[in-house]
Amino acid sequence: MDDSHGVGDDPYAPAKAVLDGGGFGSDPVETAARLDADDPLSGLADRFFTPDDGLYMDGNSLGPASDAALASLDRVVDEWREHLIGGWTDADPPWFEVGERIGAALAPLVGAAPEEVVIGNSITVNVHTLVGTFLDELLAGNGPDRADSAAADGSWDPDVEPAVLVNELDFPSDHYAIRAQLRQRGIDPDEKLRVVESRDGRTIDPADVEAVLEEHDDVGIVFMPTALYRSGQLFDVARIAEAAHDAGAYAGFDAAHSVGAVPHAFDDAGVDFAVWCTYKYLNAGPGALGALFVAERHHGLTPALAGWWGHEKATQFEMNLTYTPADSAGAWQIGTPPLLAAAPLEGAVETLREAGIERIRAKSLALTDLLIALVDERLPEVAIGTPRDRDTRGGHVALEHPDAERLSRALTDRGVVVDFRPPNVVRVCPAAPYTAFADVLAVVDRIEAILDAGAHEEYAASEGGVT
Ligand SMILES: Cc1ncc(COP(=O)(O)O)c(C=O)c1O
Ligand SMILES: Nc1c(O)cccc1C(=O)C[C@H](N)C(=O)O
Structure with missing residues (x-):
């Protein structure tokens, strides 16, 4: 290169x-x-496995294997063979903190601090746990400041059922998950999943997001894509986040169609949380782990889908029946990370970082x-x-x-x-x-x-x- x-x-x-x-x-x-x-960047192509006699134009669904991704996968397979259970602590680097470690490597791609990003679960599961977490915060009266709040401290009025604002061109799985999270809290998704309509069937006008926020004062979470999966429209993340915050709502994003292709500045934009996958532009392989961002100001919250892998690391193996969330985005991990689905990402990210x-x-x-x-x-x-x-x-x-x-x-x-x-x-x-x-x-x-x-x-x- x-x-x-x-x-x-x-x-x-x-x-x-x-x-x-x-x-x-x-x-x-x-x-x-x-x-x-x-x-x-022309020299990089030789390090990816794309068809010799074809043209691979589907990296937005599944990125190709690369030398670096396969090398990091091979390394973990060797570690498994050599260390067995000891790999959690004795592999170099140890498997125990794989989610945090690779999350930290991804953080610069989204303009975040290392402890604000972790890899784990899938996008859909991460939508469940993060939207669920922030709905719980709203229902507990702990949401962002609101000018019109009936609550004494100006935050969310816990008597108001929060709505989640999405758009009609979203990837369907996100709506399925958000509806389920609303339902599980006794909130009717037909009423409270507010859907911004597209004017042209291809794109969402940010002014229409702002207009819905003006019109309805019950939106507690604005959840938008950074880029639409079908048309590829890229959203102005800072503008949407500002509109959400001005309306007293959290700003969350599905960044599946931009991370690895477009630089982001989540911290500067004031994003509250985000999810994305690693099998598209990050080239980590089919079924590779999802990734998520939670702004530092929210660390310490109890995830909606809690599990032992999100427990505070220092005491995780004390096996307490009381859950203490990690004081980082790592808290939103749930169960044991599938190491073989995480390993290729390490090499794949290194190649992108080099580029x-x-x-x-x-x-x-x-x-x-x-x-x-x-x-x-x-x-x-x-x-x-x-x-x-x-x-x-x-x-x-x-x-x-x-x-x-x-x-x-x-x-x-x-x-x-x-x-x-x-x-x-x-x-x-x-x-x-x-x-x-x-x-x-x-x-x-x-x-x-x-x-x-x-x-x-x-x-x-x-x-x-x-x-
Ligand atoms: C924008 C978007 N969100 C969510 C998903 C679902 O991701 P997963 O199957 O990893 O949960 C996809 C792709 O499958 C997607 O493109
Ligand atoms: N995740 C996928 C899968 O498991 C099989 C086939 C395709 C996909 C995709 O990623 C689809 C993708 N989210 C999309 O943008 O349409």
């Missing part, structure tokens, strides 16, 4: 200049080759700029469902086509791995660590060839299953 570019300057400015100059020039192959030659998240973001924007420009130029029947503005664009591009499902299957059969999300989106993710500018050109070439020949029309309609 060429390290001559410091973080801060944009080594991808030449790519932007090419695109701003009106497209990809008369010889796109030559232009892509030039951009790849100038790419300081630098600012540089990854700069390259990702250049790649998606290019993809959008090529689609505009060459695929008139395809619409761009992702915001064009760089500030509101995450790491993937949603290509909309009436026959998107069949198109995605035709692409997959031709070695271009993308995914389909109903009703009409093919998601294309040129992830920066291992995608070349030439790959983006090749994807567009293949889509064009399929559409020109009508090859997608040979596919049967959906049979369901994993897409």
